[in-house]
Amino acid sequence: MSDPTARLDEMLAKLRERHFRITPQRLAILETLAVSDGHPSVESVFAEVRKKFPTTSLATVYKTITLLKELNEVLELGFSDGSNRYDGSKPTPHPHMICTRCKKIIDPDLTSLEQLTREASQKTGFKIVTQRLDFFGICPECLQEKTSG
Amino acid sequence: MSDPTARLDEMLAKLRERHFRITPQRLAILETLAVSDGHPSVESVFAEVRKKFPTTSLATVYKTITLLKELNEVLELGFSDGSNRYDGSKPTPHPHMICTRCKKIIDPDLTSLEQLTREASQKTGFKIVTQRLDFFGICPECLQEKTSG
């Protein structure tokens, strides 16, 4: 999708602009979020960052992600079962396709979402600020597997 | 939207069919979920049920709602901040308009959702099983208020 290096630079620029410090731990967290296109969980970010900085705490990962959310530099895909996932490569709200078998999450490009949003606004009188759209199902790869889970 | 009494009867029929017991507490929980069109939270269901049965425990409300979810007789609107809401009057997945100011949730009737789902399926090869769509914004009533929050 977007260039990971460019995204990392954008994130760093935003931090500097707001005078937040760029610590080694933060840099590692930003890198992980900017590079991964797999919508990582907090735990997987934590595990990744620990490879470089073994003393990093979970609290720091949470704090940094909270900061990035406030700066609109990461998109949180919250699920009520606590399996939250994060998208740092494309931080603006967009639809997701979620495979309920392998847990993969991909970003579809849907042209008719704009039309749907317009319809929703017209029919309800809401001033729509943002939206969240998830499709749940089975991805092509899992569909090919004979054995059903 | 749908007739509350009819919904309650459907829920009761499903419980009986599967040989689950209909206790006074359960009945009160079902009634609350079937009647309210305001997408109540667990706490508000609990508060409502307590009016009739003051000894009811939160655990029972949770257990009953979990049961109803498994029977597809209630739709859970989970939010990652823990402010989950429930829709017993229309238990099949459908879009929601959520006012971020007054927390009201209403059900829009969107004709172009089907088209969007088709597009998502075609472009990704997913076999789509269900979906979740929330629009966040300001409702007409809140828009009319002069003071901004």
Added chain:
DNA sequence: CTTCATGCAAAACATTTGCAGCTGG
């Protein structure tokens, strides 16, 4: 240097679970 970030442990939440006693069918 001064302020902000880190890391630890404890706290805070909503939700789930274990279990003794109760009760619907």
Added chain:
DNA sequence: CCAGCTGCAAATGTTTTGCATGAAG
């Protein structure tokens, strides 16, 4: 009767918070 339900309290799992130490700028 007795399997399943209730209510209590304890456990769980994730996220947040307080605070002393450490490091970015």
